[in-house]
Amino acid sequence: MDSAPDADAIARRDPGCCLAEYLDQPVPPYTVDEPLDDGQLLRLGDTDWEVLHTPGHTPGHLALWHPEERLLVVGDALSDYDVGWVNLALDGPDASAAAVASLQRLADLEPGVLLPAHGPIPVEPTTAFANALRRGRRLVDDPDGAVWYGARRIFAFALMIRDGIAADEVEPYLLARAWLADAAQLLRRTPEALAAELVGTMIRSGAVVVRDKRLHAAAEYSPVLPEALRAPYPPAWPAPAGRRGL
Structure with a gap:
């Protein structure tokens, strides 16, 4: 739908x-x-x-x-x-x-x-x-608050669907994300500063916890199957029937 x-x-x-x-x-x-x-x-x-x-x-x-x-x-x-x-x-x-x-x-x-x-x-x-x-x-x-709210939600969901991210991989992961770069621009920060602040504030608030050197979302969740994370992005999807050659 x-x-x-x-x-x-x-x-x-x-x-x-x-x-x-x-x-x-x-x-x-x-x-x-x-x-x-x-x-x-x-x-x-x-x-x-x-x-x-x-x-x-x-x-x-x-x-x-x-x-x-x-x-x-x-x-x-x-x-x-x-x-x-x-x-x-x-x-x-x-x-x-x-x-x-x-x-x-x-x-x-x-x-x-x-x-x-x-x-x-x-x-x-x-x-x-x-x-x-x-x-x-x-x-x-509070437009800045709206940007922060979105960044927290997106990052928490990323941790949920991956069942956590290794602590030493979190910063590179965030810096590779287009949504973080956009949020940093709106908040008048560098992506590096925003990534560090986002992780720090969510750990301090208890929304993110560190276990076995991995960051996890504190909320209850069910991680997705690993093969689901290997789904291709839309440009690589097969063309719909009847629209071949797009």
Whole structure:
């Protein structure tokens, strides 16, 4: 399920699609059968869901709404404990405001049940939205904080999917990442300074722990299978059927 512009980028095997190479988060090759747009009805089984374009976490982020049951699939827009990070470097300085506007649009639906992409189902949707909107507005008011928030999230996820990174490999790993270079520019630091500060602050806060000379994310997680990390980046994906020769 992808928005129409994202689906087109995937069909082209665009280097930037899925942010796979940018974030160093390999994604197995796939194709999009049905691009989706805001307001479209999507038939799943014997149920119709309304597609909602909710930019913020990504420009093409989508949510699904079932008005009769008041079920809302919010994806990465929010969870029971957080909001989706925004990429000010790639999506521009208005990305945080777009995320807040999307959260408000979803909150105005007054859903009875929220289904996030991560974590437990929120017990009280109204409270979950109030907390998410408060966090989202902080990202709008503090652009540097939004950049830091994203950097912490990306680095923690890198540690999770790799089940840790050797302590002596962490700095070279970070300095090879495009997202860190972009964050450093926005924060008016050198990449070397940001890498050191990022690691240091996350260890001091307890978000990252050192065990057996490896850095690990402190949060509970399940590492991915090693072969999943060997998936090629999108430009090397096989061309979709019917689009050979792209």
